[in-house]
Amino acid sequence: MRQYHDKGYLIDLCHIKDISTLIYGYITYICILSHHALLNDILNTDPHYFYIVIFILAFSAVIISIPSVIYTSLKYGLFDKNDLYRKNHKRNVSRLGGLAIVGSFTVSILLFSAIINFKEANALIASCIILSALGLKDDVYGTNTKTKFTLQIVVAFILVIFGAFRLTSLYGVLGIGDMAPLWGSLFSIALIIFLNNAFNLIDGIDGLAGGIGILTSLIFGILFSWMGQVPYALISFALAGAIAGFLKYNWFPAKIFMGDTGALIIGLISAALAIKFIELNKFTPGSKPAFYSAPAIAVSILIVPIFDSLRVFTIRILKGHSPFKGDRNHIHHRLERLGLKASLIVVSTAGFNLAVIAATILLQHFGNFMLIFLIIGLCVMLNTSLTLILLKRRRH
Template sequence: MLFYPYSGLKAHNLEFLTGINLQFLGIVGLSFFITAVAIPSVMHISDRYKLYDQKDFYRKDHAGEISRLGGIAIFCGFMITLLMFATLLNTTTPNFLIIACLILFGVGLKDDIYGVNVSTKFGLQFIVALILVTFGGYRLSSMYGVFGITDMNPFWGSIFTIAVIIFINNAFNLIDGIDGLSSTIGIIVNLTFGISFVVCRDYTSAFVAFSLVGAIAGFLVYNHAPAKIFMGDTGALIIGLVSVVLAIRFIELNRFNYVSNPDFTAGPAVAVAILIVPVFDSLRIFTIRILKGVSPFLGDNNHIHHRLKQHGFSTNQTVLILAAFNIIMIVFAVYMQNMGNFGLISVMITICVLFNVLLTYKKGRKKYRHYKISDILFKDTINFRKGIL
């Protein structure tokens, strides 16, 4: 018997929980199978029509001609599983998420094949975010005490949520710079949200998360170093969109105002911890580019994963380090929720900054004997020159 969020069954009933676990395993397995089976066909079409990733010698280190259309298989595995279980569960909850994913799929696919200018991409991302906020009901209603801000009126809450959706939507694209990183982090993020929604008894959101977990895992079989295929913008945008939608749902589900005893008392801080790798790397890279006086969308080799590789770590080691860092931050946030949202987020950002300072300082000392801590800010951030680190 398929579960339904309002079935009236007790969440602590062992038989009920066993049934849920089996169904989620089925969801992960189905989306994994569809994606894994679709990848060889995508690779064959890419070979036939020469649809390969354009090698950027400054930012990428892969050799040979590799397809960047893996996002098609991720989309198919995720969407088919999502539609199938939404029909079986007789729920319309994911409808606007499905519409949003369809729009981004078209944008990403065109970008992967022909290219899309920045204004068009961001314009369509704004439309997608507007649909989700206005019709899908995915809107942050409060800042939960961060920067001293609590409740937001619907207008400012909508504006803030649209900005968050667009930012995190692109964050997964920004970390997709080495084999297996974006897909591994995507699995960690959505698996954590899936488990969290089971704890919160929001089973519809949980099956959305697990549908994406299976699809990404099926893709990762071919994407770990040395990668046979890349996810491209199509995959990265879908993963980013679903992840941020689940984050918003998770935060609002654990709000004190309409949940007397939320399962997570610091929902926003836990959500930030779950998304810490793409969020911090994007904030860091945008800040550095702005301080340099260049476009925040200008590509470079200054991401955290590039820094780790410059320290001599292999691609797989870099992925494992960042994956472990992500998991540690999640565990830390869950166990330290009594610190409150602002305090916990501040501590996590401080840890990330110290991690970045350590990487930058060690790299600077390796290249310049008289390199100082102050050079991290005044040489490598404000006056950062291409190729210095």
């Protein structure tokens, strides 16, 4: 067994020369599993075993592949340069962790979607592959804003048109009910692009995007499981497992980052799950939804990236800056200035997110407009309190 040392952390290579060798071995392992009679028996017995298996599979694949990704990054100097003013880590760290997340998620979904004959997965996988290619190029060489948005529009178009991940109504939010297919498609494309970038924006400290990503996917997985929607629960738990494996290496102090590749994929899948959750809980003459106020519940699940993105975009525009110009004014940066460590910021942020989700589900009969107003209002109040505390510290 070979080992590689670099500035304080140890990597077991297990004779893995490069990423391609690892991927080949991983796919071979998956193929063996897919023909194993015991696995099929487990999947056909109870959907809950189904979810556990796909979570463990995605988790294990990332755990196995990350050391090889780190080694390859060290070998070829593929680092997040620590001289950028928005970064605060003290050593070179690979930004290619998203490759492991995408690879694990994609193969897991391909395997299990074949078993349950879930054809919509094809559009989701195609979108993930295109977006991961964009993220990989940005992580290694950089990509201009125009190219990023063009490909994000293409990806969102594939999901909406070919995957049917499209909202048909806003359920009375802002006084808007059913939408014509064209307007519903355009709104869904805009929403997917927004959430893509929202998760990318909160990826600023060790473990935050991963921690919120796990919470988001697990909650969606539990809700879809409760609704009996096996395919979407499958997607949720596969993503949760992949992020959980990555978080082992991304927790403070991080040995690897997910980069744009991972953050964009988490945002894309979260947007797709949110849209399907809302649509599957739509009121129809002959059915009763499993959850009322589904749009408000979806907002509560994604409130951390949603509110942080809206807040920084608004501030940048008011200051006359481009909304896409990076800075250190995100919520996690502000909490850092209070003296909180990265791990405590992640735990407290996730705890707040979970509390908002629980309250929204308990109060789901209040209606979408009231709940969304309360959620955003609570976030504004907490943000205002944080601003006052920071101003008071600055004066002293």
